[in-house]
Amino acid sequence: ETGVTQTPRHLVMGMTNKKSLKCEQHLGHNAMYWYKQSAKKPLELMFVYSLEERVENNSVPSRFSPECPNSSHLFLHLHTLQPEDSALYLCASSQGNIDSGNTIYFGEGSWLTVV
Amino acid sequence: QKEVEQNSGPLSVPEGAIASLNCTYSDRVSQSFFWYRQYSGKSPELIMSIYSNGDKEDGRFTAQLNKASQYVSLLIRDSQPSDSATYLCAVAGTYKYIFGTGTRLKVLA
Numbered sequence: 001e002t003g004v005t006q007t008p009r010h011l012v013m014g015m016t017n018k019k020s021l022k023c024e025q026h027l028g029h030n031a032m033y034w035y036k037q038s039a040k041k042p043l044e045l046m047f048v049y050s051l052e053e054r055v056e057n058n059s060v061p062s063r064f065s066p067e068c069p070n071s072s073h074l075f076l077h078l079h080t081l082q083p084e085d086s087a088l089y090l091c092a093s094s095q096g097n098i099d100s101g102n103t104i105y106f107g108e109g110s111w112l113t114v115v
Numbered sequence: 116q117k118e119v120e121q122n123s124g125p126l127s128v129p130e131g132a133i134a135s136l137n138c139t140y141s142d143r144v145s146q147s148f149f150w151y152r153q154y155s156g157k158s159p160e161l162i163m164s165i166y167s168n169g170d171k172e173d174g175r176f177t178a179q180l181n182k183a184s185q186y187v188s189l190l191i192r193d194s195q196p197s198d199s200a201t202y203l204c205a206v207a208g209t210y211k212y213i214f215g216t217g218t219r220l221k222v223l224a
Contacts, residue, residue, distance in 0.1 A: 103161055
């Protein structure tokens with residue numbers, strides 16, 4: 001139990017579906033992240049929110065749409081995905097800037113399969 | 116050149132031996148370095164963080180950092196089968212970590 005909770009843990013969706021991934025952190029942190037982990041690839045940063053404002057978007061396709069309504073919740077809205085988007089999606093949070101030495105804590109991830 | 120490089124393995128060591136995991140990085144201004152362990156099907160969990168040159172010990176784990184050579188390593192003493200996992204090296208930049216692909220460690224009973 002890391003204090004970062006993700007739902008659903010597993011999701012299968014068709015290419016025309018719309019679904020959302022949810023993340024909630026109970027650590028009092030002020031930054032939240034979405035990472036994508038595909039087989040044989042390093043963890044890829046998708047989005048960063050600090051104090052509920054998006055501070056980084058690593059050229060992620062528009063079929064992924066993040067939403068951060070407050071510092072404890074983060075969503076990833078999914079629309080018309082492709083099979084290559086099948087991966088483990090990890091939410092994480094931290095207190096302040098990572099380059100100040102603050103650690104990020106990961107949720108358990110949401111396994112997404114696009115069929 | 117990849118920003119953070121790790122040998123993907125698998126690295127196989129017998130139970131009780133020392134496992135040595137290595138990582139090199141390209142950004143000379145990086146200041147914070149982390150090792151995460153990831154069991155199959157699970158999310159990464161933090162093992163060690165290191166910020167200064169030299170060694171940092173925590174139980175059976177020792178992290179080593181050499182900023183001049185741009186490498187960071189993790190030693191696991193008295194390796195146990197439960198240490199079998201993928202070990203991810205991460206280097207911190209503003210608001211993000213850059214991860215390596217991870218080294219898969221197998222500890223043989």
